[in-house]
Amino acid sequence: MTVKIALWGVGAMALRMADMLLDRTGVTIVGAIDRHPDKVGRDVALLAGRPRGCGVAVSEDVDAVLARRPDVVLHATDSFVDAVAPDLHRAVEAGANVITIAEEMAWPDAADPVAARALDAAARAAGVTLLGTGVNPGFVMDSLVLALTGACASVRAIHVGRVNDLSQFGPTVMRTQGVGLSADAFAAGVADGSVVGHVGFRQSIGMIAAALGWRIDRIEETRDPIISDVRRETPHVTVEPGMVAGCRHVARGYRDDDAVIVLEHPQQVRPELAGVETGDTIRIDGAPSIRMASAPEIPGGAATAALAVNMIPRVLAAPPGLATMADLPIPTAWTVLDPKPAAGRDA
Amino acid sequence: MTVKIALWGVGAMALRMADMLLDRTGVTIVGAIDRHPDKVGRDVALLAGRPRGCGVAVSEDVDAVLARRPDVVLHATDSFVDAVAPDLHRAVEAGANVITIAEEMAWPDAADPVAARALDAAARAAGVTLLGTGVNPGFVMDSLVLALTGACASVRAIHVGRVNDLSQFGPTVMRTQGVGLSADAFAAGVADGSVVGHVGFRQSIGMIAAALGWRIDRIEETRDPIISDVRRETPHVTVEPGMVAGCRHVARGYRDDDAVIVLEHPQQVRPELAGVETGDTIRIDGAPSIRMASAPEIPGGAATAALAVNMIPRVLAAPPGLATMADLPIPTAWTVLDPKPAAGRDA
Numbered sequence: 042m043t044v045k046i047a048l049w050g051v052g053a054m055a056l057r058m059a060d061m062l063l064d065r066t067g068v069t070i071v072g073a074i075d076r077h078p079d080k081v082g083r084d085v086a087l088l089a090g091r092p093r094g095c096g097v098a099v100s101e102d103v104d105a106v107l108a109r110r111p112d113v114v115l116h117a118t119d120s121f122v123d124a125v126a127p128d129l130h131r132a133v134e135a136g137a138n139v140i141t142i143a144e145e146m147a148w149p150d151a152a153d154p155v156a157a158r159a160l161d162a163a164a165r166a167a168g169v170t171l172l173g174t175g176v177n178p179g180f181v182m183d184s185l186v187l188a189l190t191g192a193c194a195s196v197r198a199i200h201v202g203r204v205n206d207l208s209q210f211g212p213t214v215m216r217t218q219g220v221g222l223s224a225d226a227f228a229a230g231v232a233d234g235s236v237v238g239h240v241g242f243r244q245s246i247g248m249i250a251a252a253l254g255w256r257i258d259r260i261e262e263t264r265d266p267i268i269s270d271v272r273r274e275t276p277h278v279t280v281e282p283g284m285v286a287g288c289r290h291v292a293r294g295y296r297d298d299d300a301v302i303v304l305e306h307p308q309q310v311r312p313e314l315a316g317v318e319t320g321d322t323i324r325i326d327g328a329p330s331i332r333m334a335s336a337p338e339i340p341g342g343a344a345t346a347a348l349a350v351n352m353i354p355r356v357l358a359a360p361p362g363l364a365t366m367a368d369l370p371i372p373t374a375w376t377v378l379d380p381k382p383a384a385g386r387d388a
Numbered sequence: 389m390t391v392k393i394a395l396w397g398v399g400a401m402a403l404r405m406a407d408m409l410l411d412r413t414g415v416t417i418v419g420a421i422d423r424h425p426d427k428v429g430r431d432v433a434l435l436a437g438r439p440r441g442c443g444v445a446v447s448e449d450v451d452a453v454l455a456r457r458p459d460v461v462l463h464a465t466d467s468f469v470d471a472v473a474p475d476l477h478r479a480v481e482a483g484a485n486v487i488t489i490a491e492e493m494a495w496p497d498a499a500d501p502v503a504a505r506a507l508d509a510a511a512r513a514a515g516v517t518l519l520g521t522g523v524n525p526g527f528v529m530d531s532l533v534l535a536l537t538g539a540c541a542s543v544r545a546i547h548v549g550r551v552n553d554l555s556q557f558g559p560t561v562m563r564t565q566g567v568g569l570s571a572d573a574f575a576a577g578v579a580d581g582s583v584v585g586h587v588g589f590r591q592s593i594g595m596i597a598a599a600l601g602w603r604i605d606r607i608e609e610t611r612d613p614i615i616s617d618v619r620r621e622t623p624h625v626t627v628e629p630g631m632v633a634g635c636r637h638v639a640r641g642y643r644d645d646d647a648v649i650v651l652e653h654p655q656q657v658r659p660e661l662a663g664v665e666t667g668d669t670i671r672i673d674g675a676p677s678i679r680m681a682s683a684p685e686i687p688g689g690a691a692t693a694a695l696a697v698n699m700i701p702r703v704l705a706a707p708p709g710l711a712t713m714a715d716l717p718i719p720t721a722w723t724v725l726d727p728k729p730a731a732g733r734d735a
Contacts, residue, residue: 061541180539184718188535191698191719192527192691194408252720321680327721329690333668335680343676344539351538371531371718372538373599374674 044068044353044378047111047137048085049128050118051075051099054142056089057346058115063095067378068353072106073099107135113353116141120240122152129171130163138169138356140349146173147183148244148251148365161363170359174352174366176344177203178241181321182304183248184366189323189331196253196327201245202305204319205338206312207287208275218288219266220310221278227266227285238264238290239306246294246302252367255301257294265289273311286310348372391415391700391725394458394484395432396475397465398422398446401489403436404693405462410442414725415700419453420446454482460700463488467587469499476518477510485516485703487696493520494530495591495598495712508710517706521699521713523691524550525588528668529651530595531713536670536678543600543674548592549652551666552685553659554634555622565635566613567657568625574613574632585611585637586653593641593649599714602648604641612636620658633657695719 046062048055051073062068063086073085081101084094100106107114114132119125122145129146132139149157164171173179182201190196207214214220219227219236230236243260250257269286272279280286287309294302312319320336351372359369366372393409395402398420409415410433420432428448431441447453454461461479466472469492476493479486496504511518520526529548537543554561561567566574566583577583590607597604616633619626627633634656641649659666667683698719706716713719 057541064542176539185535187720188532188718190721192523192686192694193721194404194690194694194697195411195723196721252722254722254724329687329694331682331686333680333682335678339539339678340676343541347539347541347676350541367718367720369717370715371535373534373714374537374540374543375599375601376542377601 044113044357045071045109045111046353047072047074047106047109047114049074049114049116049132051077051080051085051088052117054342054346055115055117056085057342058117058350059085059089060091061346061350063089063091065376065378070095070097071109071111073097074101074103074106075099076101103131107132107137111137113138113140113356115349116143117349118143120144122146122149122156126156126160129160133160133163133167133169133171136167136169139171140352140356141171141173142175142345142349143173144175144178144240145244147175147178147241148247149173149363151243151247157363165362168361170356170361170364172352172356172359172364172366172369174348176339176341176348177239178244178248179366180344180348181339182241183245186249186323186325187252187367188371189325189333190253190327192331193325193327193329196325198299198301198303198326199249200303200305200324200326202322203338204307204312204317205341206310206319207308208310209342211277215278218308219285220287221280222266222285224266224268224285231264236264236288238288239308242290242292242304242306245304246292248365248367249302250294256296257302258296260292260294262290262292267307267309269315271314273314275310278310280310286315347374351375354378391460391704392418392456392458393700394419394421394453394456394461396421396461396463396479398424398427398432398435399464401689401693402462402464403432404689405464405697406432406436407438408693408697410436410438412723412725417442417444418456418458420444421448421450421453422446423448450478454479454484458484460485460487460703462696463490464696465490467491469493469496469503473503473507476507480507480510480514480516480518483514483516486518487699487703488518488520489522489692489696490520491522491525491587492591494522494525494588495594496520496710498590498594504710512709515708517703517708517711519699519703519706519711519713519716521695523686523688523695524586524653525591525595526713527691527695528686529588530592533596533670533672534599534714535718536672536680537600537674539678540672540674540676543672545646545648545650545673546596547650547652547671547673549669550685551659551664552653552655552688553657553666554655555657556689558624562625565655566632567634568627569613569632571613571615571632578611583611583635585635586655589637589639589651589653592651593639595712595714596649597641603643604649605643607639607641609637609639614654614656616662618661620661622657625657627657633662694721698722701725
């Protein structure tokens with residue numbers, strides 16, 4: 042059996058996924074959906090930078106692509122449940138399993154429990170599985186943390202820090218992180234919602250709390266400007282000394298007055314110019330306590346695409362309904378999509 | 389429903405598990421099996437250091453304990469498949485799910501594929517699940533590594549190092565690691581098999597290779613003495629300068645002439661006296677490459693007991709048969725054993 046994959050949204054992330062899929066056996070790309078006029082009609086493999094096409098052109102005809110009966114739709118169009126829910130319903134109702142990198146779909150209850158329930162019901166009715174994943178939310182600040190708690194008899198508190206580099210990103214990310222603004226403009230942007238920071242803290246806190254059986258009474262978020270002492274320049278933005286190089290976004294999940302889950306995510310351009318090293322740090326206070334750190338950070342773009350592709354066999358094997366990264370077996374890298382026997386089953 | 393647990397083997401590890409279980413709701417200890425005359429007849433909770441008993445006395449009557457129909461047997465008697473297989477068959481055939489910390493059971497094919505197949509068949513016939521777990525093998529050098537590969541599009545090679553401290557262990561571990569020997573006696577012990585080093589490399593390599601779909605042509609192991617420059621003393625052993633403080637055991641899994649999985653585990657007493665810091669280091673060479681390190685190491689005893697207990701809900705939810713840590717959803721710490729709804733299912 043060859044697993045048929047459709048891409049819905051053919052941006053940079055989907056093209057990384059396509060590149061991975063083209064190297065694998067047991068899977069084939071059967072369609073790609075996007076409305077952008079620069080993409081419609083073009084071969085997905087060529088868009089992904091491969092020297093030869095794969096014979097699948099980007100189409101804006103959703104029904105025509107879904108009529109090819111993909112086993113899995115890899116969905117990458119937007120961050121928010123309400124924005125993606127109509128697409129997800131359409132794919133699920135066409136009988137496709139769906140893996141989306143919409144950040145809020147990693148734990149959709151946090152954003153919209155009614156929409157989450159409706160998506161779960163639709164997936165169950167269609168006999169398919171729907172999963173939200175990505176590097177964060179979906180991995181570094183939640184499912185990887187949960188995997189580490191597996192070695193703990195008890196857990197009192199969790200702290201995760203992720204220091205990353207935004208230099209590779211374009212104007213949209215610069216705007217939503219407030220990069221290049223004055224401190225005053227940054228504060229105004231936080232107040233009016235145009236400086237967003239990270240999308241995913243509430244999802245990660247929700248996933249951790251549910252898995253550990255923790256009650257969280259409230260979540261508080263702060264967004265502070267990272268004011269640069271030095272000039273920092275990328276192809277998309279120039280930050281003069283005294284201006285904002287990024288957003289230090291922190292979320293604290295409280296039980297009573299204790300911040301039992303603290304997630305810190307300072308994101309900025311050219312951190313190395315300020316002597317800042319990037320990396321992920323997970324601290325679990327418990328019995329035993331665990332401290333793990335990666336340096337540099339697990340890279341966002343590459344890891345999000347990899348997680349989406351690597352979850353394909355897990356989603357194919359999962360029971361119908363809305364799943365989370367905490368429900369499914371650990372993802373692993375794979376190159377050949379061919380269900381492997383477990384230990385002892387056909388040694 | 390209250391989940392009924394029996395302990396088989398009431399050593400230090402099982403008593404840690406008992407201590408965890410006594411703090412949890414939704415589970416109850418219904419029996420404990422051990423033949424040691426110092427333990428038979430004694431209350432498990434008192435043996436675990438609790439101030440009050442739990443009403444369950446250690447028994448040497450295996451049939452009587454299994455007749456209490458435990459849902460899960462936590463098995464902790466020995467390291468080797470051939471030593472534990474009769475017990476595991478007996479528990480499985482009595483209708484109990486089994487979680488064992490026998491190192492070789494983390495991936496029993498590596499030691500005895502025939503025994504693994506028979507255990508799988510017995511578990512399937514009885515409709516129960518059998519899992520081997522522990523900190524290593526079972527976690528640090530395999531399932532945690534696999535979880536990290538989930539963020540990789542491709543993996544070329546894996547290197548894991550675990551530097552730990554043996555000071556807390558007694559005479560058996562000192563002997564099997566060669567602690568306190570002369571260099572010559574250590575070499576003789578390696579040659580005659582009395583210096584064992586770590587049990588689990590072949591299991592970890594097997595689990596990683598199967599999950600990644602890698603062919604491994606051969607595994608080479610080396611056991612070298614860690615000669616101490618300083619005097620090191622524990623309650624169980626004294627190491628004079630020039631004597632062996634531990635065993636640097638390394639396994640390399642080769643594909644053709646490439647060591648694609650390298651696992652290093654130098655174990656010694658009082659590493660701090662030689663300026664050695666303990667810790668776990670995972671390096672995945674791939675796209676992207678990932679480096680994660682914990683310092684100090686994830687502690688062996690505490691984590692092994694925690695993993696065994698934390699896998700209880702996963703094993704209860706798993707399909708029948710022999711499972712591995714790579715097959716089941718990520719373990720998480722839990723305190724209340726009460727299957728939690730997934731996201732969106734009853735928000």
